[in-house]
Amino acid sequence: MASLFQRRRSKATQTERVRERRHEGFLRYANFRWAKISGGLCLLIIVSYALIDVTPRPSGGTWYGYTLGTIGALLILWLTALGYRKRKMTSDYWSLKAWTSAHVYLGLSLIVIGTWHTGFQLGWNVHTLAWVLMMLVILSGLYGVTVYATLPAALSNNRDEMTQMQMLEAIRAFDRQLHAAAQPLTPEDTAPVLAALDEDPFAGGIMARLSGRYSRCATAAALGALRVSRSSDAEAREKVVGLLSQKEAALARLRQHLRIRALLEVWLYVHVPLTFALIAALSAHIISVFFYW
Numbered sequence: 001m002a003s004l005f006q007r008r009r010s011k012a013t014q015t016e017r018v019r020e021r022r023h024e025g026f027l028r029y030a031n032f033r034w035a036k037i038s039g040g041l042c043l044l045i046i047v048s049y050a051l052i053d054v055t056p057r058p059s060g061g062t063w064y065g066y067t068l069g070t071i072g073a074l075l076i077l078w079l080t081a082l083g084y085r086k087r088k089m090t091s092d093y094w095s096l097k098a099w100t101s102a103h104v105y106l107g108l109s110l111i112v113i114g115t116w117h118t119g120f121q122l123g124w125n126v127h128t129l130a131w132v133l134m135m136l137v138i139l140s141g142l143y144g145v146t147v148y149a150t151l152p153a154a155l156s157n158n159r160d161e162m163t164q165m166q167m168l169e170a171i172r173a174f175d176r177q178l179h180a181a182a183q184p185l186t187p188e189d190t191a192p193v194l195a196a197l198d199e200d201p202f203a204g205g206i207m208a209r210l211s212g213r214y215s216r217c218a219t220a221a222a223l224g225a226l227r228v229s230r231s232s233d234a235e236a237r238e239k240v241v242g243l244l245s246q247k248e249a250a251l252a253r254l255r256q257h258l259r260i261r262a263l264l265e266v267w268l269y270v271h272v273p274l275t276f277a278l279i280a281a282l283s284a285h286i287i288s289v290f291f292y293w
Contacts, residue, residue, distance in 0.1 A: 192222035
């Protein structure tokens, strides 16, 4: 009996370990395998830079500089393949999680590879432009890693098992109740309620969506107006105020949902164009180097 219990416990432990491996994030993939590889590569470059004897000093125009430049250029081209890789379904070493982990950590290693390739000789030229664009791409990528590591949980908590369509349907339901409840109100009190009924939940522009601040929210304006009004029957007005408060809360949930989604997606509108600009500057850098070689 004890042996059977131990076997079941061992099996449960193994199942839990498999489940943990399946749900581990791309940053922790294979016990930080790509972080270790990237860190080792950076350490090798830093140590070799200090030990090699290049006169007057290591720079982009030396054999050491050309070596690092070639590694960096090939690595940049490989890293851009992640978008294509997302459309393929594979597992194990070449799974999307493994590829993304390598993308993040090897991308960070470009800070050392690219900077040490320049020999710390920067100026107003196409070579420095390529370096600057590379750093901007890396910074935008770091933002993407941060939001994908933190915001999905916030998105899930805010939704509370509701879809976006269900959030919209809840707002429409409050609108139908408001339309009926506002009938006894005076024209003075009805006007802001009608404006709230006509409000587009998605209006406000990109800045409002990213900040979550809607200064021209008709529902909030109607709620404020009816709370201070004394022109309608108090009972009817309080019922409308209650419905407006519930609609305002439903709007806040939807807008928070839209804000988190926008924060998750907006970085790509910076990261991807910067990547193409980097490839263009890198091409100009390589062509000019070989043209004047």
